[in-house]
Amino acid sequence: MAGEINEGSVPAYYREVYEAVRCRTDERVQVEVFQRLLQRTDLSKAVLGQIAEHVDSTDGFLSKLSLYKALALIALAQQGKQPSPKLLENCIQELPKPQLGEPKDLNALRMQPAQEDALMMSHTLDKLLLRDTVQVELIPEKKGLFLKHVEYQVTSQRYKISVYRRYSDFDVFHEVLLQRFAYRVVPALPPKRMLKGVLTSVSEREFIEGRRRALGRFINLVARHPFFSEDELVKTFLTFNGSDVQTKLRDAYKKMGDEFMTNRIATQAKEYLPADIQAQFSTSRELIRNIHNSFHKLRDRAEKMAERSKENATDLLMFGRELSTLGSDASLLPSLASSQSTWGTLRQSLKSLSVEFAVLSDKAAQQGRREEDDVVEKLNLFLDLLQSYRDLCERHEKGVLHEHQRALHKYGMMKRQMMSATVQPKEQASVEQLESRIVQQENAIQTMELRNYFSLFCLHQETQLIFTYLPITSHILGAFVNSQVQGHREMGEVWNELQPKLGCLFGGNNGLKPTL
Numbered sequence: 001m002a003g004e005i006n007e008g009s010v011p012a013y014y015r016e017v018y019e020a021v022r023c024r025t026d027e028r029v030q031v032e033v034f035q036r037l038l039q040r041t042d043l044s045k046a047v048l049g050q051i052a053e054h055v056d057s058t059d060g061f062l063s064k065l066s067l068y069k070a071l072a073l074i075a076l077a078q079q080g081k082q083p084s085p086k087l088l089e090n091c092i093q094e095l096p097k098p099q100l101g102e103p104k105d106l107n108a109l110r111m112q113p114a115q116e117d118a119l120m121m122s123h124t125l126d127k128l129l130l131r132d133t134v135q136v137e138l139i140p141e142k143k144g145l146f147l148k149h150v151e152y153q154v155t156s157q158r159y160k161i162s163v164y165r166r167y168s169d170f171d172v173f174h175e176v177l178l179q180r181f182a183y184r185v186v187p188a189l190p191p192k193r194m195l196k197g198v199l200t201s202v203s204e205r206e207f208i209e210g211r212r213r214a215l216g217r218f219i220n221l222v223a224r225h226p227f228f229s230e231d232e233l234v235k236t237f238l239t240f241n242g243s244d245v246q247t248k249l250r251d252a253y254k255k256m257g258d259e260f261m262t263n264r265i266a267t268q269a270k271e272y273l274p275a276d277i278q279a280q281f282s283t284s285r286e287l288i289r290n291i292h293n294s295f296h297k298l299r300d301r302a303e304k305m306a307e308r309s310k311e312n313a314t315d316l317l318m319f320g321r322e323l324s325t326l327g328s329d330a331s332l333l334p335s336l337a338s339s340q341s342t343w344g345t346l347r348q349s350l351k352s353l354s355v356e357f358a359v360l361s362d363k364a365a366q367q368g369r370r371e372e373d374d375v376v377e378k379l380n381l382f383l384d385l386l387q388s389y390r391d392l393c394e395r396h397e398k399g400v401l402h403e404h405q406r407a408l409h410k411y412g413m414m415k416r417q418m419m420s421a422t423v424q425p426k427e428q429a430s431v432e433q434l435e436s437r438i439v440q441q442e443n444a445i446q447t448m449e450l451r452n453y454f455s456l457f458c459l460h461q462e463t464q465l466i467f468t469y470l471p472i473t474s475h476i477l478g479a480f481v482n483s484q485v486q487g488h489r490e491m492g493e494v495w496n497e498l499q500p501k502l503g504c505l506f507g508g509n510n511g512l513k514p515t516l
Contacts, residue, residue: 007064020103041074051073054084073088120464124468129224132158136215137152138152138212161238163240170215177233179253180258183259188387189214217381219238226465237249269456272457291386295382306371313368363490364491367483
């Protein structure tokens with residue numbers, strides 16, 4: 001319109017209404033909130049339609065000036081005049097006041113669900129698992145007789161690309177990720193080397209394979225995290241093919257800073273937190289601690305079962321080999337045994353049985369691998385996440401809270417020094433210097449308080465993430481039952497094929513105990 005509304009000339013009431021209904025996280029007003037505001041005017045639907053027609057909105061939001069224009073049109077309509085931009089031009093210098101009641105009463109018009117959405121996470125486990133699947137495969141570089149370096153091929157399904165990474169690249173990635181997302185669950189990395197004197201029973205190759213699996217779990221948890229997965233650091237690690245990914249990662253972090261500096265609602269986090277946040281946190285933490293302990297025991301039992309399947313495979317193979325050894329013995333039987341004994345014929349039959357026992361051994365070994373890959377690995381993935389939640393809780397308490405309390409203590413000491421300086425006159429310069437330090441400390445405390453609330457805000461979201469992952473229990477149980485069903489069926493088939501062969505080989509009742 002010809003005479004645009006000047007923000008500096010609007011009545012104080014306009015500003016108060018705007019502050020009452022605007023979004024908490026930016027300077028705009030949601031269209032839904034504006035519609036509710038119109039309902040309070042008691043104007044006819046036709047008039048309300050005319051007002052809405054003259055007010056511009058973009059992507060479901062009104063700008064501040066659009067709201068001011070709407071308020072002026074409402075006031076004109078309430079005076080019985082035509083709510084048109086042309087009429088508004090005549091009173092642009094002195095805008096009319098609409099009758100909407102006390103501004104503080106308009107707070108309730110703000111969209112509560114929109115505020116809640118910032119804190120609440122709407123993800124399901126299936127959606128998180130679909131974000132990405134990352135394969136980590138071993139590419140050893142052999143120099144001489146010893147394994148000097150280990151390189152990994154990291155393949156992201158989401159980005160459809162393979163990159164090559166050393167353990168040191170994972171290490172730097174973990175370091176910058178923890179700096180950027182200090183208030184979120186960042187899974188730990190496996191150790192770089194075997195701990196001397198602790199893992200003496202584990203061979204170097206077993207250790208390297210265990211580390212590969214652990215790195216795979218780490219990168220998958222990170223790539224599926226609701227906030228990490230969209231971050232530049234993760235994209236760089238999974239896609240950068242240049243020569244120095246470590247420098248690239250560090251430079252990327254320096255440009256961004258930590259999440260508190262880039263999250264649009266970090267400084268307003270307090271407004272989103274429920275009043276009983278501390279009580280909720282304590283209850284959830286205790287529940288998750290108990291879940292963590294139970295899953296530890298489940299994993300230990302699943303590991304033992306997988307180990308027993310492997311031992312069973314070895315025992316079956318050795319059993320078959322011993323039968324073969326017996327059958328290969330060509331020694332002549334003594335005359336006292338040869339006349340009535342069937343051992344000579346029986347002995348020749350034993351050798352062929354070692355083939356069936358080798359098949360049984362192979363099936364048992366496959367069963368052990370399935371239990372390890374499908375059951376133990378899923379349990380370890382969830383345990384890694386639970387452990388990172390425990391680490392996050394400790395970071396919150398020992399880090400943010402501790403620093404805040406230390407800053408308050410320092411501030412108290414400065415205040416006492418200031419009081420002492422006013423009682424015992426000192427040089428003006430030293431008093432001013434102390435005042436300056438107190439102001440700096442006050443600013444530091446304010447920032448720490450904001451960080452503390454943001455830390456609680458993130459902790460609330462990460463707690464939700466743990467509960468979102470809990471249905472993985474059904475995935476684990478499904479994998480466990482399926483592996484048992486498949487294993488028993490496959491082995492049962494071999495045993496059933498073996499049974500009639502005993503009759504062919506030995507005659508009689510197939511080696512079974514006769515029924516009386």
